[in-house]
Amino acid sequence: MTTVRELVESTAAVLGDHVQAQWLVEVAVSADHLDEVLDEDVTERMVAHLDSMVGRLRTGEPLQYVLGRWAFRHLDLFVDQRVLIPRPETEEVAGVAIEFAKLVKSDRTVIDLGTGSGAIGLSLATELPLDGTAVWMTDVSADALDVARANLAGIGRPARNVTMIESSWFDAVPAELQADVIVSNPPYIAAGSRNIERSVDDYEPAIALYSGTDGLGAIREIIEHAGRYLKPGGVLVLEIGFDQASAVRKLLVEYGFVDEEIRVDAFGQDRIAIGRWNSGTK
Numbered sequence: 001m002t003t004v005r006e007l008v009e010s011t012a013a014v015l016g017d018h019v020q021a022q023w024l025v026e027v028a029v030s031a032d033h034l035d036e037v038l039d040e041d042v043t044e045r046m047v048a049h050l051d052s053m054v055g056r057l058r059t060g061e062p063l064q065y066v067l068g069r070w071a072f073r074h075l076d077l078f079v080d081q082r083v084l085i086p087r088p089e090t091e092e093v094a095g096v097a098i099e100f101a102k103l104v105k106s107d108r109t110v111i112d113l114g115t116g117s118g119a120i121g122l123s124l125a126t127e128l129p130l131d132g133t134a135v136w137m138t139d140v141s142a143d144a145l146d147v148a149r150a151n152l153a154g155i156g157r158p159a160r161n162v163t164m165i166e167s168s169w170f171d172a173v174p175a176e177l178q179a180d181v182i183v184s185n186p187p188y189i190a191a192g193s194r195n196i197e198r199s200v201d202d203y204e205p206a207i208a209l210y211s212g213t214d215g216l217g218a219i220r221e222i223i224e225h226a227g228r229y230l231k232p233g234g235v236l237v238l239e240i241g242f243d244q245a246s247a248v249r250k251l252l253v254e255y256g257f258v259d260e261e262i263r264v265d266a267f268g269q270d271r272i273a274i275g276r277w278n279s280g281t282k
């Protein structure tokens with residue numbers, strides 16, 4: 001018989017990474033807390049599951065998809081190849097959206113465009129007050145929305161504040177909706193870009209990554225139409241590429257936003273574009 005502890009050790013030896021081995025074994029043995037089951041025996045089925053995960057990892061599939069889950073802020077999200085793997089810099093984008101939404105003292109409406117796994121929108125739903133918060137989440141990909149719905153089911157009571165719609169940017173957003181904050185991490189890589197890691201290009205959905213020849217197609221479209229769905233003084237928060245700050249700043253000004261600002265992420269890269277809707281130009 002093999003114990004869970006022995007399985008971790010042998011997997012760590014194969015992978016050369018103890019932490020990854022622990023994560024994989026935790027999933028293979030379906031344990032919430034690995035340290036509580038270290039001395040238990042494993043079954044053949046657990047070993048087969050682990051072997052299959054290690055095999056997938058060795059072919060280059062990202063760890064997050066192999067595990068089928070990934071942490072984002074306070075959430076443990078289900079992820080698979082239908083959605084982008086949530087990134088640490090996007091946790092900061094969500095944090096900025098939450099910061100602005102918290103400034104709204106009574107009823108607040110927020111929209112997460114291109115929600116993917118639901119990372120940003122579900123963070124808003126769980127971190128903003130339960131009462132008086134309405135969260136709208138959209139994606140053009142029905143596959144992505146299936147993943148987001150699975151994650152919605154996991155957040156408990158805040159799920160009651162969430163509406164998900166299949167929509168290309170604002171196309172199916174109700175015309176009368178007026179938000180305090182619109183946030184999006186849209187696709188922003190130029191089609192044909194050569195700076196993309198192989199595993200990203202091979203495994204993550206192209207629709208989540210690429211947008212036009214300059215990478216600005218989705219950003220441009222969102223900035224152009226966001227004002228119609230923002231309350232006077234409402235805020236647009238966008239994740240952008242590290243080299244897109246000046247282009248995005250210009251777009252914000254061109255389409256009537258004020259107080260435009262670019263914040264850097266924890267890696268020191270320009271990453272978060274913010275604009276306030278100037279109702280005077282609406």
Ligand SMILES: C[S@@+](CC[C@H](N)C(=O)[O-])C[C@H]1O[C@@H](n2cnc3c(N)ncnc32)[C@H](O)[C@@H]1O
Binds near residue numbers: 083085139144167207
């Ligand atoms: C970079 S991913 C972000 C996913 C998630 N919000 C996150 O931060 O991890 C971009 C998302 O935008 C969606 N998307 C692409 N084109 C879209 C469109 N025209 N309308 C709405 N969503 C779109 C993709 O399906 C994808 O889920």
